[in-house]
Amino acid sequence: MTPEQLEILVLEAKNAAELCPAFAPLTDAERRALAGTASELKSQIYKNAANKDASKRLQRYFEKTGKSTWDSPAYHNVTLALFALCPVSAVKKTDVFVNWSYRDGLGQILLDRRPEWLDGWIAHDLQTEFPTVTFSMLRRWIREGICRKPAADGYYRMLAWNLAIVEQHRDKAPRPPLSQQLLAEPDMLEDVWRLFEIDNQAFNSDGWRTAPGAPSDYESWPEALIKLSEAGHLDRARLLDASLDGLWLDIKQNQLSGLHKFHRKLAPTKKELADRQAGYLALLCHRVGHVVKFALTLLSSLERDGELQGNTFLAEVQAVFLQEAKGNAISALKLIKRVISREASLLNTGLEATIEALRHANIDVQNAAVELLDAHRAQLTDAHKTALQSTADYIAVSLKNKVLRLADQAKTPTASADRDGGTGMHTENAALLPSELLPSEQQALGLTAMLSEPACHYASIPADIMQQSMLPSLQPLTPIATADELISAVSHAVEVVESPDEVERILDGISRLCNHRGDDFSAKVAPLRHRLEQGEGLAAREGIADGSGGARLALADLxxxxxxxxxxxxxxxxxxxxxxxxxxxxxxxxxxxxxxxxKKPQALLAAPTHSGGWIDPLVWIQRLTAAEKHRAAFDREDFCLSLLRLAPDNRAAALTRAGGLSQHVHRVAAFALGGGSGPTHADRRDYDIWICAARSRAPYADWSGCFEPLKLDDRWADSVLPAAYHWRAYQTEHKREYGPADNKTVHQWKTPRLDIKVMAGGREMDESGKSTSVLAKLARTLSPGLATDWRRLPSAALNQRSAGKYTWAGELHTAWVAHWLVYQWPLCPDGAYISGVKQALARIDMDGSNWEPGFGFFYGLFQKHRPWRQAGHLLLCIGLAGKDADSRGLAMDALTEGIENGCVEIELLSETLVRLAQGQWLKLNRLGDNLLQLSGISLLHAWVVNETLQRWIARVDLKQHNIYKVLEVLLETQSSVRQPLTAQAAAALKTVKGGSKAARLATRLLKSDDFDAAVLADVRQLAIEYRLRSR
Amino acid sequence: MSAALDFNYRYAFASGLETAQDGKPRLSLATCNPDHSTPYFFDGRVRSPRIMGDMLIALSEVVRTHFFLPRPVLLDPVLTSNEKLLRLEGFSGCCGVYARVDLPAEFFTGECHGRGTTNVDFNTPMRNALMRLRDHEDVRFAVGRDQVMLSRDAAETVEKKVKLPLRWIKGFSEVQAYLPSLQLRMESGAADALRFMRSLPKAAKPRMPSYVVASGGKIRLSQRPQAGAVRLLGTHRIKIIEPLLARAGRLRIWSDGDNGTSAWEVCFNTGSFFLMISPEVYRGFSGEGQALSALAKPAPEAVVARVRAQLQWQSEIDTAALAGDLQLDRQQVESALALLGSRGLVGFDAVSGQYFHRELPFDLSQVEDLQPRLKNARKLIDSGKVRLLSADDGETSVYEVAGTGTNHRVQLQTAGDSCTCPWFSKYQGARGPCKHILAAQLARDGEA
Structure with missing residues (x-):
């Protein structure tokens, strides 16, 4: 064959069948001579470009085939030519790929050539992720003596896979059963042992491997191996040992599962079990739970047969308690119990092992261990008691006293030792004494009742924010002073916004400093401008600017x-x-x-003076005065927003300083600050300003009487009328059917729902915010009033429904924007919270998402002294019940702080949880886990949780799934607060019957008699201390 | 795929637990250096076999794990030996977790046969054996073997060919640049620490940073930054230490508030396990660039050479004493040690606040070349793309440095350098200087 003939062959052969006969007769020398040509052809065809000195034929070929040749016959032909002609270095290159339809041809070519490098290449190939060589090819070469059996793991993986595969091709006969395939080529019987030593799929527990389409005599690997051992072809003892040893491999868990299932399928006899006892004992320290379970099961069998080496078992079993699995730990304790019952001499060691179980994370395990120890309390030695004491820190509160009694210790001292969860707060002086506060300050902190009534252990802050002082606990914001500082702040915010405060500072900075342009302004901002104009600056997910739309697009334009x-x-x-x-x-x-x-710079009236969107009224009056003095342009939107951001603080003082303002501004300012008179008919064109002033003066009030003279057609919630949110939890059921009529697959699921109605003055708003009732519609038609526009009313805009629609492009999926909503009306962010509820509910059973983060809404709950009201509590509860770890974490933080600073209203919290539970979708396991964690923070937190849950269980269906998770928390907190149950809670618990876990917990709760009245005094004292610190 | 070095671990035998001639268990760690020597460092008895086993398993977990991709990793730990301490260090496959086991002399009764650093073979059977160590057992422990024992046992040589990603080597050495800035933030008893670990999210993990907060003796996870809190991303990374806490005395948590690195030290009566994690799961230490300034403005080579000459596998290098011995000021010695740290020739122990001598057993000649930012900064200088705009007035100098499609302003000032590029704008220097700042620094310091 000449190089030219080779080229023609490569370019024109239609398939491998044409190639093989052409290469077969070539001698080694002829192949060497053609190797260079083959390599060059491969290089050109693979890169789809002819060399300068390429033949015209080849050039024409590329012209004809166009851009893509990777799936052309020439591509595959030249690949086979490499194997037929070239040295091993050419075929080992990573880009060499043999198409499946050419693999038989490859097998024939190598069979004809019989290269000396074949073994090395096979070993190399089998180590790659996707080998070129096939199992049938390999077996043929092995049979014909062309290559040795490979030692590479890849060969055994192929063996495992290929022999067990179900032939799916209709035209091909089903494969014989696996045992027959092995017997047909007996050398493979020896290969079997390697399957127990490497990562492979022979023992995978995947059900799909045998269905559908498997013949009736199909054998899985375990079935085949057992059959072969029964027929004497494989050593049964070796199979038992190999499967046991295989459990120590570093392989996937389902493969481990397959191995121990196979071991059990072999049905080891009593003697076989006894012979391998050391192996089973060793597995007790295995890191994989189901392997430990397997070991415990077989050890249990040994114990029943009287063969278990009790001493060794008791030494090894302690490792089980270090693992998370609860079931294994319980099984281990049961086995310990049997061992020490059978052999009294092992009691001492058995109790030592049992004490180790007290370090386990699960309460049930600890309880089982305590019961076992209690049953042998007379035999507990001093060493045991010392060990028991050392476990005290690991024990659940509900069991601690029992354990300490076992250790001959006194009961835990009155809760004061634990009351603050180890914060040490009770030993430190509080920031100040209650007596140092003015009565109004005591009132604002919710302390009045707690200080005057010993029976009041906790009181939330007043529900009216206007009684609060917000500013002292807030970080003052420093305005941006120079253009350089502004450039730097904007550059950073384009990449990432740390807080909406930064956005507000930037807005104010640009508005004031827009004319501060030194000579080199353009050069200084060139990188920033370049980044925004090129689009990269509009792509940062948490950046200030965005090219799609909404507020971030407006900011980009600014x-x-x-x-x-x-x-x-x-x-x-x-x-x-x-x-x-x-x-x-x-x-x-x-x-x-x-x-x-x-180019008209101007200070913004609505620029917050303090973090969270708040404006100090004194500063606001200064701004108004300065704006009038400098004849600043009137910015209606800015003015309205500034009214809604006024803090409750310093209003009276600000009112006294407002005298210098022009009459019109003074009237509005005075009204907003709590003085002056309301609007008149002449003010109706400025209704937005007056409504914002009214919402600033009394955020939750019904202002309809005051606005009567204006004759407005206004039915927006949080406009003239306050918003109220009527909600109901429910779930919708869905059903889908798939497949043919005679074999339908039915898929059913339920979706959690919340029906939230925004009400204004007792009337429900529709999507557009208008009241939906016929009478209301009629009234609107007949009304001569001036129609108000919610777009001019930031407080009313918060209630617009589209905010909560579930859409990937929504700007509320940027966390800082969601947080920023609260800045629109910091006095009453209920509308923002409701938006957060809708967003969070849409993903309640989903993990956190980078694209749709829902946690931004929760930041509003951290504002001290701002009552949460119903909407805040609802958002909090949705966060606690959700799967998203970020939202859940923030909800936990908010609840923790809310208990300390009095934002939590116990009645409202329990009421919200009751109503959510009525929807039947509340995940009680999540709720229980969260509340359990919370109750560990301090005695006060435990008390609030306990109080909430007692009210809750009295009103919900105690047959709900996972109700036991909540009852566990109730038991733990009950053990902390050491108070009797309320009559309502006790009555509810008595209805829980049967042998369920919930019933057992209910019984324990009802039987609890470890009371200590002094604890409540501690709770109260702690609540006061926390409240003083929150000031 | 990132660049990698072909590295061949060649051990004279496989590490593992075997039965010694006296019938007692013996844990032997096989050693291997880049020149394929197999040093023999230590032979003795372990006082707390179970604790040692737990710590070595935790170390093994780190070196065999890639914390955000299901990639198999086979990178063996590095052991440093001297009379005072056996110290094992490991680095995760994702380059974001560094672990160190400190076994002081009191942990053993035995004999130190040599000082030095070596790779040690960690394998699955050895891990399995470690799980079964019990405190009541009399366990011998050996690092390497003497030649006599080697020939008698005729152990089979173990070879592990691995591709060591260059970024892994770089991260392993650069991690030392983070350790000096760590500060002890909080401390907790083992029971509370264990409770905290068990409370960490299992299935659904936070995507935003979490913060570990302490009140009194208790720690808990919060999603809100607070004063004194330790920032944490990738809670699953610290779960590695959970199995250690049941036997530990206490947990100490260290962090660097500026860059978000945290370290978790599990203290036992004797010995400790130190785990340091990068600021984010997807950000390995190799890409952080904390060592760049040290590399861009290194101590003079003569000083570095003199300091290096004093290294004798000390477990603690007394910087002040060294400065006195060499008649250098302390700053120079620390600068030289920082550079040597970035070259993998010393490590830093945040607990003692001192450097220690150990030489990573890899070809480290490329480490400095592995700094793309530094390389790019030098390219900017070489191509004349750095221009001084305003002269140094003692506090600030301003440079214009060419960027992609625009020119950036770099201000070098004592209060902190800054640049107008997106990288700096986003991280504000928390991830090391950008290439523009580095170029300006090089230009200012006269390096062309």
């Missing part, structure tokens, strides 16, 4: 307008779903943008 000289006014992308709640903020940003473009 920044670009500031950086350059053009006015940017981009429109939302078609796919973008805007959040209506942010409409007033967007309007404000657009207004600032227009002013920046006009």
């Amino acid at each position: 920044i670009l307008t500031w950086l350059g000289s053009s006015l940017y006014q981009s429109s939302n992308a078609d796919y973008f779903h805007p959040c209506d709640s942010l409409a007033p903020s967007i309007a404000r940003i657009r207004a600032i943008t227009a002013r920046v473009h006009d």
Whole structure:
């Protein structure tokens, strides 16, 4: 064969069948001579480009085939040519790939060539992730003596897979049973042992391997091996040992499962079990739970047969208690009990092992261990008692006293030792004494009742935020002072926004400093501008700017307008779903943008003076005065927002300083600050300003009487009328059927739902915010009033329903934007919380998502002294019941702090949980785990949890799935607070009958008699201390 | 795939637990150096076999784990031996977790046969054997074997060919740059620490950073940053130490508030396990660039050479004493040690606050070349893309450095350098200087 003939062959052969006869007669010398040509051809065909000196034929070939040759016959032909002609180095290259349809041809070519490098290449190939060589090819070569049997693991993996595979091809006959395949080639019988030494699929416990389509005589590997051992072809003892040894391999858990299932399938006899006892004992320290379970099961059999080496078992079994699995630990304790019952001499060691179980995380395990120890309390030695004491820190509260009694220790001292969860707070002086507070301060902190009534152990802060002082506990915000500082702040915010406070500082900075442009301004901002204009700066998920739409698009336009000289006014992308709640903020940003473009710098009235969106009224009056003095342009959106951000603090003082304002502004300012008179008919065109002033003055009030003279057509919630949220938890059931009529697969599932109605003045709003009743519609038609627009009312905008729609493009999926919603009306963020509830509910059973994070809403709950009200409690409970770890974590933090600073209202919390439970979708396991953790923080937290749950269980269905998780928490907290159950809770618990875990817990709760009245005094004292610290 | 070195661990025998001639169990660690020598460092008895077994298993978990990809990793730990201490260090396959086991002399009764550093073979049978060590057993422990015993046992040589990713080597050496800035933040009893570990999310893990907060003797996880809290991302990474806590005395938590690195020290009556994790699961120590400034402005080579000459496998290097001996100021010695740390020639022990001598048994000549940011900074200088805009007034100098499609402003100032590039804008220096700052620093310091 000449090089030219080779080229023609490669380019024109239609399949491997044409190639093989051409290469077969070549001698080694002829192959060597053609190797270079084959390599060059491969290089050109693989990269789909002809060399300069390539033949015209080859050039024409590339012209004809166009861009892609990777699946052409020439591509596969040249690959086979490499194997036929080249040295091993050429075929070992990583890019060499033999198409499946050419693999038989490859087998024939190598059979014809019989290269001396074949063994080495096979070993190399079998180590790759996707070997070229096939099992049938290998077996043929082995049979014909062309290669040795490979030692590589890959060969055995192929063996495991290929012999067990079910032939799916219709035209091919079913494969013989696996045992017959092995017997047909007996050398493979020896290969079997390697399957117990490497990672392979022979013992996988995957059900799909045998169904569907398997013939009736199909044999899995375990079945075949057992059959062969029964027929004497394989050594049964060796199979038992190999499967046992295999459990120590570092392989996947399902393969381990397959191995021990096979071991049990071999049905070891009593003697066989006894012979392998050391192996089973060794497995007790295995890290995989189901392997330990297997060992415990067989050891249990040995114990029944009287063959268990008790002493060794008791030494080894302690390892089981270090693992998380509860079932194994319980089984181990049962076995210990049997061992020490059978052999009294082992009692001492058995009790030692039992004491180790007290370190286990699960309460049931600890309880089982305590019961076993209690049964042998007379035999407990001093050493045992010392060991028991050392476990005290690991024990659940409900068991601690029992354990200490076993250790001959006194009961735990009155809860004061544990009352603060080890915070040591009770030993430190509180920040100040209650007597140092003014009565109004005591009232604001919710201390009045706690200080005056010994029976009051906890009281939440007053429900009216206007009684609170917000500013002293908040971080003052420093305005951006220079253009350089502004550039730096914007550059950082384009990449990531740490807090909405930063966005507010930037807004204010750009508005004030937009004309501060030194000579080198353009050069300084060039990188920032470049980044935004190139689009990268609009792509950061948590950045200030975004190219899609909404508030972040408005911010992008503002920044670009500031950086350059053009006015940017981009429109939302078609796919973008805007959040209506942010409409007033967007309007404000657009207004600032227009002013920046006009080079009219101006301080913003609504720039927060303190973190969280708050404005100090004294500063606000200064701003108004300065704005009037400098004849600043009136910015309606900014003014409205500033009214809603006024803190309750310093209002009276601010009112006294408002005298210098012009009459119109003074009237509004005075009204907002609690003085002056309300609006008149002449103010109706400025209804937005007056409504914001009213919502600032009394956020939850019904202002309809005051606004009567304006003759407004207004039915928005949190406009003239306050919003109320009526909600109901329920679930919808779904059913889908798949497949043919005679063999349908039915898929059923339930979806958690919350029906939330936004009410204004007792009337429900529809999607557009208008009341839905016929009478209301009629009234609107007939009303001569001036229709109000929610877009001009930031408080009302928070209730717009579209905010909660579930859409990937929603801007509320940026965490800082969700948090920023609260800044729109910090006095009453209920509407923002309800948006958060909807967002969180949509993902309640899903993990946290990078694309749809829902945790931003929870930051609002951390505002001290702001009552949570119903909406806040609902958001909190949804967070506690959700799967998303970020939201759950923040909800836990909020609840922790809320108990300390009095934002939690126990009645409201339990009521919310009751109503959620009525929906039948509340995940009680999650709720229970969270509350259990919370109750460990301090005695006060435990008491609040206990109090909440006692109210809760009295009103919910105690047959719910996982109710025991909540009862466990109740038992633990009951053990901490050491108080009798309320009559209602006790009555509810008495209804729990049967032998379920919940019933057992109910019985324990009802039988509990370890009371200590002094604990409540500690609770109260702790609540007071926490409250004083929250000031 | 990232660049990797072909590395061949060649051990004279496989590490494992065997029965010694006296019938007692003997745990032998096989050793191997890059020159394929097999040093013999230690032979003795272990006072607390179970604790040692638990610590070595935890170390083994680290070196065999890639914490965010299901990739098999076969990277053996490194052991340093001297008369005072046996110290084993390991680094995870993802380059984000560093672990160290300190076994002081009191942990053993035995004899130190040599000082030095070596790879030690960790394998599955050995792990399995470690699980079964019990405190009541009389266990011998050996690091390497003498030649006599080797020839008598005729143990089969164990070879493990691995690809050592260059970023792994780089991270392993660079991790030392983080340790000096760690501060002890909180301490907890073992029971509370165990309770805390058990409370960490199992299935659904937080995607945002969590914070470990302490009140009194208790620690808990929070999702809110607070003063004194330790930032934590990837809670599953610290679960490695959970099995140790049942036998431990206490847990100490260290952190660097600026860059988000944290370290978890499990203290036993004797010995300790130290686990350090990177700020984020997907960010290995190799990409952090904390050592870049040291490499960009290194101590003079002559000083480095003099300091290096003083290294004798000390478990603690007294910087002040060394400075006195060499008649250098302390700053120079610390700078030289920092550079040697980034080259893998010394380590830093945050607990003692001292460097210790050990030489990572890999070809470290490429470590400095593995700094793409430094390389790119030098390229910027070489291509004349760094321009001084305003002269150094003693506090600030401003440079213009060419970027992609734009020019960046770099300010070098005593209060902290800054740059207008997106990298700096985002991380504000928490992940080391950007290439523009490095280029400006090099230009200022006269390196062209």
